[in-house]
Amino acid sequence: MLRVSRTVVALLLTVPFAVSGCAGDGRPAARTSRTVIATATPTPEPLTPEVAERQFRTFIIDEDVARAAGDERLALSWVTDGQSPLTAAEYRKAAFEGDPVRRYDYGEPKLLVPKLVDYPHWFVAQVPRTVKGDAESTRETYLAFVRRSPADTWKLSLSTTLAPKARAPKVTVDADGYATPLATTDASVLIQPRALPGIQATLAAEGPDSVAAKVMKAGRYTTGYYSQTRKDRKKAKENGLELEAVFVATSFPFFPLRTDNGSGLVLYALTRNSVMKSKDKDKGKPPISPDVAHLLDGTVEGAEIHTTDIFQFGAYDPVKVNGDGRDGKVQGKADVIAEAGALARATTPAPK
Incomplete structure (x- = not known):
């Protein structure tokens, strides 16, 4: 490389x-x-x-x-x-x-x-x-x-x-070829860049009725996660299992850039931490699903399977509109326009 x-x-x-003086026995000190x-x-x-x-x-x-x-x-x-x-x-x-x-x-x-x-x-x-x-x-x-x-x-x-139907926002690039970064606390955009992961995680946890829906659009990567989690919990329950899942902001860096219209493009990550366990621990262990098998050794030591998905996103963060809207300008919402990720970790903790 x-x-x-x-x-x-x-x-x-x-x-x-040379060390000045003499050694303890009176001989000249050794040269070191x-x-x-x-x-x-x-x-x-x-x-x-x-x-x-x-x-x-x-x-x-x-x-x-x-x-x-x-x-x-x-x-x-x-x-x-x-x-x-x-x-x-x-x-x-x-x-x-x-x-x-x-x-x-x-x-x-x-x-x-x-x-x-x-x-x-x-x-x-x-x-x-x-x-x-x-x-x-x-x-x-x-x-x-x-x-x-x-x-x-x-x-x-x-x-x-x-995303397949999303349009890439045009990032500002000057005559010398440099883009303009956004500060993590930039207040000119609707959501401060550092707050975007938390807003998305809130929508994934609370769904369309969340207060976060006022500033971020519903969609596959926000309220869609909420709906999918509910379906997965229902399916797990039908099979005698319990599923817990939560989206969490990470300590990984994020990358905020200014777009041509004063808005922002922000790249960042979230994790989804899940626990699948038997409703009755005395009746066996949860099965290893095909999407987890490559991360385990084929056995479940305890009565739970813990998994972590890492998702990486790009979000469009619109410039903040001031005023009461009488000038015809309507405040838009932030929109998650890019996504990638996969199951990254799986463990089966032994019973405590």
Whole structure:
């Protein structure tokens, strides 16, 4: 892989010196030496559109090498945050089912590069992505890359795909090729970027009657999760099981950018933590469903199966409209327009 930072060179300098005075027995003190290790500090590299272009091209080459070889360890060296457990789970599922790991072809990217001085550095690539061998699978994809310090390498933090009927908002890019980032507490948009995950999680938990429905649209990735959870609970109950599921905001980074009309495009992640258990612990253990089997060893040690899904989203956050609406401007709602994710973890805790 091409390295962004310069190679760190360790210089070993041996500096002899004499200890004055005498040893305890009156003999001259022995002549000694001290080894001093001087370490070069990595030189910070400014984040530019050219750097982003180079890192994107490097990533798609490295990613394909790992996927072609089915090398999970190599693949994990190019990713971080939510992409790490998702990548590990993807490779594990492919091995469990005896299938090759999916490989991708990428189109020409639109690079959304904020002008940042302090670390972490990050940028987003908006790019058409196609599963190799499936020409009908092309989807507009957002890839968010992060570099946390000059000594770190660039890694993929988040990957999400535009919903089939959604339109990608146009992100502001200036004459020099830089996009405009939003502050996490930006109040010019309807929902502060840092609050978006919590608003979506609330809708997923409470459904269309939630107060959160006043600021975020109902849909597959909001109230749809609420409806699906109710159906899953009903099905579990019919089979003598109990299901608990909750959506939770994560500590993973999110990536907010300004659009041309003053609104925002925000990329972020949520987890869904679920517990499936027998209603009567004395009557057996919950069965291992096919979608969980690749993450377990075939047995359930206790009476519960705990799972974690990681979802990665893109949301359109409209510019806030001031006034009472008499000027004809009506406040829109935030809309989740991109989603990707999968089951990432599964455990069967032993009884306490």
